[in-house]
Amino acid sequence: MNVTVLAKFVPNPTGTPALGPDNLLIRDAGDGALDPGDEYGLELALQLVEAGGGEVTVVSMGPAEALAAVQRGLAMGAHRGVLVTDAALRGADVLVTARVLAAAVARTEHDLVIAGVESTDGYTGTMPATLAELLGVAAVTAVRKLEPDGDGFRAERQTESGYDVLTAPRPALITVTAGATDPRYPSLKGIMAAKSKPVETLSVADLGVADATPTQTVAGVTDAAAKAGGEIVTGEDAVVRIADLLADAKVI
């Protein structure tokens, strides 16, 4: 089974995000990384091919620095990488992103496409459903467990009240929840091996995507009303103070 995994390069997930003068998120500050939310799906992909054979392809779209996200995937054990990078994609919205990724994923050998539930920078969470429809494959989002099942897949999907079990034919697209797997750390050997694995770099023209004009633009950014700083307490009266607050709120 061949698996294509989408890997997003995001600004340092533990750092403080910032906007540039054009109101776009600064994505090339040098401290970016593979979105931690994508590592769970990458781990699942590696486990599937380790058990059943096949190869894992990592696909990313982003600035030139996004090569780091592809390389992280290769260091974890993926076999090949694809990076779509093009100045025309700066400020791309979710529709443009889905169209570009659909063209890039269509070029890969895949029985399964895996993405994160949502990115750690944008939290949009809709791109994979759009991508699946553009690719014409079945989609299961918010998957916490997946196994091959005959000619297709059997997946457990997180719901608000528990989980559902779904079946989907091949090829399929899934989004994987954080915590679904325990992502491995790249070994030194993996990091060294990644350097000689094939990475294809593509432009919008290479993919034949006609229109990369975003349908959403930022008209302005303002600071939200700052919340007045609360009181900080330590020591023994903390318990009494919390109880007073509960009483004041009339909940006890």
Next chain:
Amino acid sequence: MGATWVYAEVTPDGVHPSALELLTKARSLGGDVAAVALGPGATDAAGDLGAHGATIVYTSDDQTFADQPGRPAAHTLHSLIGQHMPSLILFPGTYEGRDVAGCLQALTGSTLMANATDVESAQRARAEIFGGTKIVEVDLAGPEPRLVLVRPKSFGAEPAGGTAEIVAVDAVTPPGPTATIVERHAEPASGPKLGEANVVIAGGRGLGGPEPFAMLADLAAAIGGAAVGASRAAVDAGWVPYAYQVGQTGKTVKPQVYIAAGISGALQHVVGMKGAKRIVAINKDADAPILKIADLGVVGDLFQIVPALTEEVRRRTSS
């Protein structure tokens, strides 16, 4: 402007409360307001939807919508759009809302904005970024209808007292492969629902494991009417089920009092709870970001403070 539609998500428990919030907003925008409710129980929901501002409710009780997430609803919406051409469709920011809107975007080629916290028109919506510290005004362009996913609880639901015309629609069977639900499992929940409780006590990474959540449950029981929640870190670690999660990915809560125990205050979490009337944070790290948004921040050991607080609450409520 042209008509605004609301995608009213139908769940096994009835229509999702977000539909009534979105209708309340939609009727303030001017123009006609309609709702689309698809799945078993949809027609029963039409009365509520009409009372909140929908003048037309397009409904189908077809089981397909419950059995196949996303695609049948998106294709049916696409067919309705072709007949009636609304300008704007509002969706709830739930898993189902994301699936339907995402699929629909592929069919219409129209813009899809997620995480909106306010909507001005079919040309302009608003979102909060960086944990709600900044507000972004977004211009929407491209073919109508514009699609906007709105964060739950962004608006209050207020009935307007109207009645909707019910228009029955046929389910459109999407071409090509579709995933199918073959089993449903509900994870048992006790106590009040997280989204409805007056008091929410949430635990994070600082709890260190699943067992200390019992301590939070004791406090919740002492207070009464309180629910236990968790940060994504605690859910990802497998300490409590996803149903407990408060935050961007989980539930949005607006209780009277929110008590965050051992939660650092990642942006992911803050957007789900910053609407609480009063926030109490207990953290051993004086630099934890959660303390900056807390009305009362306690720097200390939650393993001592929480049980002591439970005792104090019991003492006060028993007298």
